[in-house]
Amino acid sequence: MLSAKQIPSGKNGQIEITIDTGNLSGAVEKLVHVKTNDPQNPIVGLSIKAVVEPEIGISESTIFFGRTPEGKQITKVIEITPSPGKSLKILSVRSEDPKVAVKLEPANGTQYNLIAVQKADAKSGYHFGKIIIKTNSRYSPEVTIYESGEVTAPVR
DSSP, X not given: OOOOSSOOTTOOOOOOOOOOOTTXXXXXXXEEEEEOSXXXXXEEEEEEEEEEOOSEEXXXXXXXXXXXXXXOOEXXXXXXXXXXXXXXXXXXXXXXXXXXXXXXXXOXXXXXXXXXXXXXXXXXXXXXXXXXXXXXXXXXXXXXXXXXXXXXXXXX
């Protein structure tokens, strides 16, 4: 229960703080400023600290295919692990980069392997894109992995 906006001198009150942790993970610290009528401390800072466990663990947040010649296929594997005790399901995975194909394979138990392939028929040039993982999570309905690489033309 939240206290009144004004609390008489010498009395106690309660402050309720809500933090949206949807895009956060790991150690988190937030600062809340509370106005007071104390002339010596007109504003008091409350530090809120927490460790946010992500609903879905990803072994790497980015993929770099490197510099590779035309005609060579490069495969990268990312491990995806839902947090224990969560009923998280992966609904789909797609690449927004036409030079990269993706698929999802079951691994151990609830773990998955995301297979990202820079295609052998990719034409020379730099490429950048996103791999989108859709989940049934209310907090993390989409997880994005950024990818990039360079396909080099054959030396003549």
